[in-house]
Amino acid sequence: MAAVALHLLSGCLAARASGTESFRASGTESLDPRRSHSSELSFQVIEIELTRPDRLVFPEDLAQLQLPAGINAQLGVVLTGRAPIWLYGWLVHECHFTRWVACYDPRLGAVVVSSHTPEVRVGQVIPWVQGRPGKAYGPLTRTELAAAVMVVGPPDSGKSRLARALFEALLPEHPDIYLQRAHWDGEGNWTLDLPPEEAKILKHQYRGSFTPEFFSFHAQAILALRRQKSLVIVDVGGKVDPQKQPILEACSHYLVVSRDPEAIPLWHEFCRDRGNLRCVAILHTSPGPPQVPKDPPELEIHWDPNSPPPAELLRAVRRLIA
Numbered sequence: 001m002a003a004v005a006l007h008l009l010s011g012c013l014a015a016r017a018s019g020t021e022s023f024r025a026s027g028t029e030s031l032d033p034r035r036s037h038s039s040e041l042s043f044q045v046i047e048i049e050l051t052r053p054d055r056l057v058f059p060e061d062l063a064q065l066q067l068p069a070g071i072n073a074q075l076g077v078v079l080t081g082r083a084p085i086w087l088y089g090w091l092v093h094e095c096h097f098t099r100w101v102a103c104y105d106p107r108l109g110a111v112v113v114s115s116h117t118p119e120v121r122v123g124q125v126i127p128w129v130q131g132r133p134g135k136a137y138g139p140l141t142r143t144e145l146a147a148a149v150m151v152v153g154p155p156d157s158g159k160s161r162l163a164r165a166l167f168e169a170l171l172p173e174h175p176d177i178y179l180q181r182a183h184w185d186g187e188g189n190w191t192l193d194l195p196p197e198e199a200k201i202l203k204h205q206y207r208g209s210f211t212p213e214f215f216s217f218h219a220q221a222i223l224a225l226r227r228q229k230s231l232v233i234v235d236v237g238g239k240v241d242p243q244k245q246p247i248l249e250a251c252s253h254y255l256v257v258s259r260d261p262e263a264i265p266l267w268h269e270f271c272r273d274r275g276n277l278r279c280v281a282i283l284h285t286s287p288g289p290p291q292v293p294k295d296p297p298e299l300e301i302h303w304d305p306n307s308p309p310p311a312e313l314l315r316a317v318r319r320l321i322a
Contacts, residue, residue, distance in 0.1 A: 003057045004087070008068040009045040041119070041126070043102075044072060046091065048081025055171075057083065062090050073097050076112075076120065078128065080104035082175075102126055106178065106228050107221035147320040148222050148232040148250060149280055152267050153257040155238035158285045158305030162257050163235040165309045166317060170231070174321055178229045182218035182247055183237035210243070219246035226250075230322045240270045248275030253320065256282045257303075280320070281313050 046068065050057055071077065076099045079091050088103060092113060095101045100120050102110035110126040120126070151163045160181075167179040225232045236247055254271040256279070258264050264282060271277045281299035301310055 002064065003050065003052050003061045004065055004083075005049040005051050006065070006068045006091075007047040007049060008070055009047060010072075041076075043076040043078060043126075044098075045078045045080060046071075046095070048079070048083045048087065048091075050082060055082070057087065059086065062087070065090070067091075067094055071095070071098065074099060076100035076102065076115075076117075078102045078104055078110045078126070080110075104128075107180075107224050144322075145223070145226040145252070146230050146232060146322040147252045148226050148234055149317065149320065150234045150236055150247065150251045150254040150271065150277065151257060152236060152254055152271060153238060154260050154263040157238070157257045157259040158283075158303070159238065159257045160235050161305045162255075162283065162303070162309060163233050166314075167233055169309055169314055170317065170321075174230055174318075176229050177231040177233065177321070178225050179233045179235070180218065180222060180225060181235050182215070182222070183235060215244055215246045219250040222247070222250040231317070231320060240266050245275075248277065251275070251277055253278045253280050255280045257285060258282070259284075259286045261286070280316055283310075283313070 077095050079088060079095070079101065080103075092101055092103070096114060099117050100112055100115040102112045102120075104110050108125050110128050112120050112122055112124045112126065115122050151159045151166075153159050163179060167177065170177055222232055222234060232251075234247065234251055236244060248271065254267070254275075254277045256264055256267050256271075258267070261284065268279070272279060279298045281301065282296070283301060283303040285303055285305055299312060299316055301312065303310055303313075
């Protein structure tokens with residue numbers, strides 16, 4: 001069985017800003033559903049489906065892959081779906097004969113990466129969203145927000161590992177959830193797959209630094225994701241920092257992962273008291289005997305970061321999924 005299926009969808013429309021020759025190009029401004037519209041742009045969508053039960057795809061699969069029949073070269077095309085970057089590279093190249101090509105980013109919209117027409121420009125963002133299951137494709141008009149859970153706690157407690165473990169455990173049954181890394185420490189899923197010493201070196205190499213736009217950008221991204229996804233898991237790094245206030249305002253819940261019991265009240269104050277977020281659970285990751293109090297007011301359990309997420313935590317998070 002082929003590991004990848006490519007589906008061609010048509011009749012998708014994105015609204016164009018009134019009084020301009022092309023779509024707005026700057027960041028999340030193009031996602032504002034309250035803008036007035038005067039004309040529309042027709043395009044087609046190629047949706048990527050990974051068909052193996054484990055959702056794996058390998059470079060050798062490209063040799064058998066073909067574009068779907070019926071692509072209209074006179075229209076632009078939006079590429080969408082979960083897939084590795086090298087598969088997207090193949091698709092952009094193969095779709096070069098079309099009017100323009102855009103890659104869908106659920107945090108922004110459809111980002112134009114190739115164009116043969118003044119109608120759209122490279123770098124512009126088309127205000128279009130991929131529908132959730134049972135929802136239509138089209139401009140961003142959804143107003144109800146899905147839950148967004150901040151994974152917080154002191155450094156080296158296992159936050160990034162838990163965020164990934166939650167995402168991977170829930171993804172098979174809820175394919176429209178999203179994991180947003182809202183920090184610049186150089187850590188991601190790829191570092192968690194490496195030997196510890198190699199991961200440490202690469203984290204240092206790719207580590208970024210704070211800019212005034214950083215948290216505001218991620219807050220807007222989280223809100224855009226909440227309008228499209230059924231759940232957003234947010235990894236925000238290990239420091240209580242007032243500059244993270246935009247992230248607090250964009251989220252709805254928090255989950256504490258801590259190797260230091262004395263640090264937990266600081267995160268309650270930051271997330272619950274300042275941000276008015278609701279606590280999903282507290283996970284203790286300190287070595288030795290569990291630090292769990294008797295009859296805690298919220299779910300409170302001991303967790304080994306090298307093990308799968310606890311079943312009771314998965315049940316609590318599933319109750320949040322829209």
